[in-house]
Amino acid sequence: MSEQNLPTYTRLCVCLIICLSLYGCNPFAPKLANDIGQSNVITDQQTPEEVLQNFKYSYTFKDSLLYSDVLEKSFVFEFFDPILPPSGAFVTWGRDVDLKTTGRLFREFDVIDLVWLNTLFEESENGLERRFIRFNMSLFGSNLNFIVTGTAIFTFEFNEEDNKWRIVRWKDESD
Numbered sequence: 496m497s498e499q500n501l502p503t504y505t506r507l508c509v510c511l512i513i514c515l516s517l518y519g520c521n522p523f524a525p526k527l528a529n530d531i532g533q534s535n536v537i538t539d540q541q542t543p544e545e546v547l548q549n550f551k552y553s554y555t556f557k558d559s560l561l562y563s564d565v566l567e568k569s570f571v572f573e574f575f576d577p578i579l580p581p582s583g584a585f586v587t588w589g590r591d592v593d594l595k596t597t598g599r600l601f602r603e604f605d606v607i608d609l610v611w612l613n614t615l616f617e618e619s620e621n622g623l624e625r626r627f628i629r630f631n632m633s634l635f636g637s638n639l640n641f642i643v644t645g646t647a648i649f650t651f652e653f654n655e656e657d658n659k660w661r662i663v664r665w666k667d668e669s670d
Contacts, residue, residue: 537561540659543624543651547611550662554609554632557601559594566590567652567661574667604636615646623663624651645669 537552538545546565553562570590577583588596601607612629619625627648634641650664 540565540661543626543649543660546651546660546662547626547628547649551609551611554601554607557607559598559601562597563590563594564659565662566593567654567663570661570663570665572665572667574669600634603639604634606633606635608633612644622653624660625649626651627668643669 536548538548540546540549549561550565552558553565568590570593571587572589572593573585573587575583576586579586608631610631612631615627615629617624617626625648627646629646630644632641632643632645634643646668648664648666648668649662651660652663653660
């Protein structure tokens with residue numbers, strides 16, 4: 496481009512930028528979605544389904560504060576440890592241990608992708624709701640990568656003090 500055309504070219508670019516800024520658009524930015532999907536929204540936990548949505552969100556974004564809110568104060572996690580003598584045993588721990596364990600999980604992996612597959616059964620009894628759910632969880636870190644398919648039995652309880660459902664028991668039935 497010759498030096499004679501440079502001022503004309505510069506003026507044209509400046510005019511284009513001014514017009515675009517007055518119009519209010521950035522041609523290099525993606526368009527905003529008008530329909531924000533429910534899967535990316537933190538819920539008020541008004542149903543057990545919303546608790547599961549927040550659970551998934553907390554794992555995806557490694558949000559330990561949100562994760563702590565889906566667990567009731569009396570929460571218990573239970574799983575079968577096949578290594579324990581003589582032929583394996585069930586192990587349980589409370590909310591405090593689970594929060595520490597989950598915090599280490601969040602720090603260890605760069606990407607956590609949790610997908611709820613299907614609910615095999617639901618039942619309600621004495622103010623509690625129980626769901627048997629299949630899931631896939633992919634864990635990707637700098638040193639370790641895992642893909643887990645499993646099942647969990649979640650027991651939910653409605654807390655009348657803040658009008659939220661929370662998980663009171665999680666029994667891992669994965670292989």
